[in-house]
Amino acid sequence: MRARDLKKEEAICAASIDLINRKGLSETSMSQIAKQANVSPATIYIYFKNKEDLLKQLYLRIQREASTSIFTGYESFLPLDESFKILLRKAYQYFLRKPEHFIFLEQYSNSPLISKIGDDQIQNYFEPLFNLFARGRQNKMIKDLPDEMLLSFTFYPIMQLVKYHQSGKLRLQYSELEATLVMAWNSIKRDREVGKFINN
Amino acid sequence: MRARDLKKEEAICAASIDLINRKGLSETSMSQIAKQANVSPATIYIYFKNKEDLLKQLYLRIQREASTSIFTGYESFLPLDESFKILLRKAYQYFLRKPEHFIFLEQYSNSPLISKIGDDQIQNYFEPLFNLFARGRQNKMIKDLPDEMLLSFTFYPIMQLVKYHQSGKLRLQYSELEATLVMAWNSIKRDREVGKFINN
Amino acid sequence: MRARDLKKEEAICAASIDLINRKGLSETSMSQIAKQANVSPATIYIYFKNKEDLLKQLYLRIQREASTSIFTGYESFLPLDESFKILLRKAYQYFLRKPEHFIFLEQYSNSPLISKIGDDQIQNYFEPLFNLFARGRQNKMIKDLPDEMLLSFTFYPIMQLVKYHQSGKLRLQYSELEATLVMAWNSIKRDREVGKFINN
Amino acid sequence: MRARDLKKEEAICAASIDLINRKGLSETSMSQIAKQANVSPATIYIYFKNKEDLLKQLYLRIQREASTSIFTGYESFLPLDESFKILLRKAYQYFLRKPEHFIFLEQYSNSPLISKIGDDQIQNYFEPLFNLFARGRQNKMIKDLPDEMLLSFTFYPIMQLVKYHQSGKLRLQYSELEATLVMAWNSIKRDREVGKFINN
DNA sequence: CATGAATGAGAATTCATTCAT
C-alpha cells in the first residue's frame, strides 16, 4: 500500500470522516466509503492496510493536523498566561472551523479503538502545552499539579464548549470566549489563597 | 402464559454493556450478546425492538441509574458549596465504582446515536445540578453564566478525571479529590476580583 | 387440535386469506396471521396442526364452500344447456362476490402446495359438472371429448374472465355475461359440422 | 477488473427456476439458490438487486423468451385462421418443451408479485396476437369482442391444456391438438348464426 | 495503480413451533 494519487487518498479520507460522523463507526462500511469517494473498494486497500488501519491513520492524521495548526506560530517569549490563552483560543477556533475533525476525534477516542494507539503517539500532540505547564510550575505561576489535572480544568472545558457550540446549545461571543479563557487560566494559576489539601 | 423473566433482561443488558465496553459499539453483534447472556438471539427481540432500541434503552437506564444514585439523599439545607461538592464527589465516586457504565455512556454519547435521543430526556438527569446553579446565581454566590459554561468547568473536568483514573494515568487520592472539588468550586464561585469581561 | 371457539377459527382463516392475498404465500408468517386475527401464535396450533395444514384446510374449505354454493339448488330437470349455463353463471357470480376466495384458490392451486392434496379430494368439487358432461355426451348433445377438454373451453375461460374483472381490465355487463355463456356452450355442444379429427 | 460471468448469471436463473418449481416461491431461499448454482450468496446480489428483483427479472426474461419463440417466424400472408392456429400451436408446443418456464410463469403471475410489474411490460408480449385479433375484427372474420374475451376462449384454454398435459391428466395426440385448435378458432370466428346478445 | 467481480463469514432479524402457566 501507500501509493501516489493524493486526490484519491484525500477523497477516501474525506468520505470516511463524513460517513463516520453521520452514521457512526458501526454503520460505515468500506463499500460505502468507496462509493462516496468514487473509487473501487479494492482501491482503498492500496492506500490502507485494512479498515482498522484506515481508521487509525485518520485519527493520527487529524490529530497531527490539529496539533500543527494549534501549536505553530505562537511566540514563546510572551508572558505565560498570554501564551496559554493563545493556545486555548487557537484550539477552540480550530475545532470550530473543523467540526468534522472534532467529531471524529471524539468518537474515535471514546471507543475501544483508541487502545490500539500507543500513548506516546498521542502524547506528543500535546507537548507544547505540557512544556508550558512545566515552565509554569517551575516559575511558580501554575499550581503544582499533574498535567492531567491541569488539562482537565483548561483544555477539556474548552473542548466541552466546542461541543456545545456544535450542538447549538451555547455559542460563545468573542468576548465570552475571552472571559472563558480567563476562567481557565484562573483555575490553574497559583495565588496567595492556599488550598487546604494541595500545597500550591 | 409465561411471565417475562427479569433475570433474562438483566443478563442481556449486562452482556451488552460488557461487550460494548470491550469490543466497541461497532464490533458488538446481537448474537454475541445473546451468547454471552445465555439466551437465544430471538429472545432479545422480545425485550427490545431492535439493536438501536436496545442501545438506546441501555443508555437511558444507565443515565437514570447514575442520576438517581448521584442526586438522591443530599441535604439541601447545607451551604451551597457543600451541596455542590457533595454532588460532584458522589458523581466521581459513582463512576469509579461503575466503570462499565461510565465507558458505555462516553461511547454512546460521543457517537451519532446520541442524536436519536430527545434533548429533554437527557436534560432531566442533570436537573438537581441545574437547580443548584440557579440558586447560586440568585444568591450571587455563583457567577452569572449559562449552565453549559458552569458544567464545562465543574462536572466535565471531574468526568475527565474519572477517565484518567480508569485508564490508569492519574488516580487521585482522597485528599487530592477534595482539593479538586475546591478547584471546581473556585472556578465558578463569585468573588471580589472582577474579571475583565464577565461582570460577576 | 380442533377445538371449540368458531369465532377464533374464523378469525384465523380470514386473517390468513387476507394476508396471503395481499402479501403472498411467502411473505405471510404465522405470527402475522396471529396478530391480525387477534390471537396468540400458539392458538393457531390448537386449530391447525401446522402451517402446511392451515393452508391445506383453507384451500379445502374454500373449495368446499364454493362448490356448495355453486352446485346447490339448480334444477336437474331443465334442459342440458340451461343447466349448464346456470352453473357457469353461478360460478362467475360467486367468485365475483368472493374475490379473496378466488385469489387464494388461484395462488394455492398454482403453487407446488397443490400436489399435497389428493386428486380425488378436489375432483369431487367438480362432480355435478362432470355429471352434466357425462349426460351431455350420452345424449349426443355435447362433443365426445374428455372432461378436461370440456372444462378448458367452458369453466376456465369463465374463470379467466373473473380474473379480468377483478383486475379491472374487463368488467362484463349482465348481457355480455349471457353472451359469454352462449359462447361457452357453443364451443362444446355437438353440431352438424363435423371436425376433421374428432368424431363428434 | 473481472468481467461479469454470464455463466454465473445463467446458473443463478436456472437454479432459481428449478427450485421454485419444485419447492414453490415461498420455500425457495437465496442460499438454496446459491448452493444449487454453485456461487456464493453474495454473488447473487451482484446480478440482482434483491430477491424480489431476481424473481421479477426471471419473470420478465421468461416471458420475453416465450414471446420471442412463439411469435417469430410466422408468415403473415397466410389466411387469418391459419396464422391464428400456428400461433396457438407454437405456444402449446413451446410450453410443453419448457415445463419449468410454464410452471414458473403460472406461479408468479398468480401471486401478488405480479402487481409489481407494470401492465405495459406484459401487454407487449401478446402484441402479435392482439394484432391478429384486430385484423380479424376489421375483416369481420372474428367476433367483435374485446381482446380479453378472445384470449379467454383461445389462448387460456390452450394454456389450461398444457397444465393438464404436465400434470399427466390429459396428454393430447397431435391430431387432438389440431382439433382443439379448430375448437378455439370456432369459438371466436364470426359466422352466420347470430347470437342473441352479441352482434357478430 | 486501479478496478469491478467474487466470496465465505457473519450481520440483524424473523421463522415456525413449543413451553410453561
Add this chain to the structure above:
DNA sequence: AATGAATGAATTCTCATTCAT
C-alpha cells in the same frame, strides 16, 4: 382452551477482503 415467552434454525442481505484483469 388460550396465552405470551422462548427458542434454534433459517431468513435476507452486507461485510471486509481478495482475485483476476
